[in-house]
Amino acid sequence: MPIRAVVYASEAATEIAADGLGQVQGKLCSIIDDAARFNRDAGVTGVLLFDGTRFLQYLEGPEDGLSVAYSRVVGASSHTALVELQRGRVGNRRLPFWPMRWLPVESQVLTRMTRADWTSFFQRGDATAPNASGMDLLLATVQQQVAAS
Numbered sequence: 001m002p003i004r005a006v007v008y009a010s011e012a013a014t015e016i017a018a019d020g021l022g023q024v025q026g027k028l029c030s031i032i033d034d035a036a037r038f039n040r041d042a043g044v045t046g047v048l049l050f051d052g053t054r055f056l057q058y059l060e061g062p063e064d065g066l067s068v069a070y071s072r073v074v075g076a077s078s079h080t081a082l083v084e085l086q087r088g089r090v091g092n093r094r095l096p097f098w099p100m101r102w103l104p105v106e107s108q109v110l111t112r113m114t115r116a117d118w119t120s121f122f123q124r125g126d127a128t129a130p131n132a133s134g135m136d137l138l139l140a141t142v143q144q145q146v147a148a149s
């Protein structure tokens with residue numbers, strides 16, 4: 001079954017951003033629980049990076065499930081200024097582990113990822129290279145965060 005993916009950046013609504021990274025709880029946790037429940041049924045997996053004020057989310061799955069999950073994302077009032085960075089087919093899943101999980105990231109890491117090249121979700125294979133792709137940076141960040149947690 002062909003797998004599609006979408007990645008976007010957005011700004012957290014005030015009630016989520018107000019506590020910053022120090023006290024992530026309440027609203028963000030209920031968003032993740034709700035997202036994971038929906039995504040599991042829809043066959044969607046991915047990750048949500050949060051720097052305390054901004055999100056970058058990567059989602060992948062079958063076209064029908066992904067498009068409904070993404071329309072829920074687009075319709076959510078808990079974030080604003082959503083900018084889609086890339087949407088399209090991927091050969092195979094890159095993040096098959098979680099129906100949804102959030103991970104903390106530093107602001108400069110999120111900024112760099114937002115500005116990186118996401119064309120075709122390609123991987124150059126070296127996240128330390130100055131021209132590392134968005135996918136390189138995302139996967140390296142996820143690996144680091146998971147190893148640290």
Ligand SMILES: Cc1cc2nc3c(=O)[nH]c(=O)nc-3n(C[C@H](O)[C@H](O)[C@H](O)COP(=O)(O)O)c2cc1C
Binds near residue numbers: 032038076078
């Ligand atoms: C940053 C963010 C990420 C989300 N990710 C998903 C997702 O992966 N799948 C999904 O079905 N819904 C997702 N949602 C929707 C939420 O699970 C929830 O339904 C929605 O935020 C509730 O509406 P509200 O934000 O207007 O209160 C997301 C929402 C936000 C704000």
